[in-house]
Amino acid sequence: MASISLDEVLDKSWADKSLPEILAAPVGALKGVSDRDGELLQEAFGVKTTADLADLKYVRWAQALAALDAAE
Template identity: 70%
Template sequence: MASIDLTKVLDKAWAEKDLAEVLAAPASALKGVSDRQGALLEEAFGIKTVSDLAGLKYFHWASALATLDATAK
């Protein structure tokens, strides 16, 4: 079973929430993403939640390219 220490990736206010709440949280719930940056993500890509960010096709494309590069070395 996979797990993640939510205190390392989420702001304090969100670290004790369950996964469903975290996925429905605004992108700014992630550590290092400010409210302003969250607003810019929404403006540019329609990202409103952590789940939206995870499902962004550009994220998947970039991640796949990075994985290909890592496995080619």
């Protein structure tokens, strides 16, 4: 599995938090995701936290399709 730098994917205010805190955080903890983006994700898909986003079936489906394409 590839490593990930939390500084690269998290808003500065979340970079020093523990993984459980980050997973429970609003999606706005992710770099580049605005509070409005978070509101829209909640309205559309019920996503409130980064864990919810990771577990969203549409995200998993898209990742599976990308992995299939990369394997070809």
